[in-house]
Amino acid sequence: MSESRPLILHVIHHLVTGGMENGLVNLINHLPENRFRHAVACVEDFSDFRFRLTRSDAPVIALHRSRVGVWRLRRDLFHLCRRLQPTVVHSRNQSGLDALLPARLAGVPYCIHGEHGWDVDDLAGRRLKPALLRRLHAPLVDRYITVSAELRNYLVERVGISARRVTQIINGVDTQRYAPTTHADRWRSLPEGFAVPGSVVIGTVGRLQAVKDQATLLRAFARVATDGDVAASRARLVVVGDGPLRESLRGLAAELGISSLTWFPGAVGNVCELLQAFDLFVLPSLAEGISNTLLEAMATGLPLLATATGGNIELVADEVSGRLFQPRDVAGLGDLLRRYLADSSLRQRHGSAAREVAVARFSLATMLANYQSVYEEFCDRSGQACTPLASRRSDCAAGRAEGG
Template sequence: MAVTKNRPAQPPLVVHLIYRLDFGGLETLLVDCINHMPPERYRHAVVCLTDYTAFADKITRPGVELYALHKQPGLGLGIHVKLFKLLRRLRPAILHTYNFACAEYAVPAWAAGVPVRIHAEHGRDAGDPHGLNRKHNFLRRSLVPWIDRYVPVSHDLAGWLKEVVGIPAAKLELIMNGVDTVRYAPHLPAASMPWADGVETPGAARPFVIGTVGRLQDVKDQATLIEAFALLCAGRGAARGDLRLAIVGDGPLRERLARKAQDAGVADLVWFPGARNDIPQLMRSLDVFALSSIAEGTPVTLLEAMACGRPVVATAVGGIPEVVQDGVNGALAPARDPQALADALARYVDDPARLAAHGAAARERIERHYSVAAMVGAYTALYGQLCNSKTTFKEITQPCAES
């Protein structure tokens, strides 16, 4: 058997385990981390429990391999075996899992000899918006021996993991989400808004555009936003035609939300363009960004909108109040309260000076506290710290023998 000597060691491999690589905020963060992390520090691979979509094309870093395990609904115990075998073959230094559906796979990663296991919590779902499900929290807690670090993306999530779930403080590492402030900047071109059914009349004044971006699912509660928009339009007479609502994204509730807009009498003013690849341009086409979620970590789309200089009207849930300063760069409203949301939106519709001032303040806050550079730097530092603390790390990064 011949052994090739003096072959340069490759950077350590990070395997990112995600439920599905599709259009969404968490997925955008994952792609941004891969694209912006120094290539000499780490290599990357993405493993999807289910599958991936064309969103994977946003990974511009060369050499990133994608794997789909095609997990079916249910326990899927065979997936543990498939992942174990894949990890034994890839020999990563780090497994980085995302959200509750992927947490349990830290165990087969440990069995496969992966030295570092990191689990990130980016938010909670509609079925358990406050994170009080005892069974789920017991599982999170029982995984502590196999997970080196839990990464919450907001102070709210960090407090919940420590106080409610019971994760030891020594295993928590707060890393705030970040956004690319170069791509998401106010001065760049905006997208045209081809409203359905010829709503816009040639030569007419530009309408006031309220918009949201996100997967159309229960936790985002776009139904409340549609109700709020209908309330905003009510009583404005002919002036209602100066308002528009753009609901960008796709998901299981799309048809139901379209029917809700129809039933509320505002279907002619609401646009459902589906999933889009031109989110920065669309953000710059909005006047106000709205988010009606019932649970959140630190929403990426909110950061993107603020980076584009747009004030935000959002529900005061999860990590949102950490980013949106009520009366400074946006407005906060209680969850599932369409009237409060409508009132907050009206203050921007009726006050152009407020709109401009809060938009500028939004951009400034992102530049100071939520840049992609800061986020990637924090993950790079965490990877290095944990790898250096593991005695098996050197084995993972050494060149393999060749026959």
């Protein structure tokens, strides 16, 4: 295949299990191969998660900033850009800002910067230093992409970026892979004997770290499952994911007396099957951009309980597809769990509504088309052949720059 295809160099902190990383993998795997090449530069490192990339022409490079220092990182990024000669560098989140100046000095024509969520030490985007860093790097950025309206407003109102330079692209979900099951044995992915007839399986999926706050879910579940109510006594909890808090969360479950009712499977490769085993999905995060796992739960047809923060507000229609609750509100979440445990028709109605919204508004195809449109806009400007959409094929082939 001709190497005249433009190269998109994606710069992220690390390529490990996570929502942003999963979105990047979906993007690379599904954008048309005849239009773009891709490479991934990790500011730190990557894990086996990289093998989810199915394209053989998408190298992943680890730069190990914590080991080599920020100045060596910038030098290595400069040389990487000189060697690969990308048409677009697409950096993400704060650590990706370090790629922008090296890319410009290396002659990269265009830089796109994405904002995907908040750090645990800046949950509301109020800290001055992160906003100042973004403002200082703004002259190097041709386009910003945010996954949520909250992040878009942060860039415009807090950082001072012109609204014309910001595009919101909500994450997409594969609504064919993530779908309600008709399999009679939907609990086949759970440990034998964990769920019994009449059980209601509550689940969450996410990296086990402070910002995801699975501890609040454990505490709320314990309040409900141990209060003597017959319906609640059949509840089971599944906490999917791995991370630095795994052992402390397991210890908390033991302390709360719910170890026998709770399963921690770790990081898994069959998330879609586990979601099909759930009856209710809970996302207790302190902050979110647009949660991929929430989208996957929606597509699976699960009713949703999620914190009223970030992009969750854009995804969950309160009292239609689920309920929103305040971060760290153990009592409030406990009350919601009781309500859904006791009412199977409510779970069915809200789950069906969540599925309908996922299919109508948050499909993977919609996300891919939006990113492709942005990439092709800049490839057209550069005059590189990118085999664009039919409406602009002649312009790209002739190497004419598109206005705007």
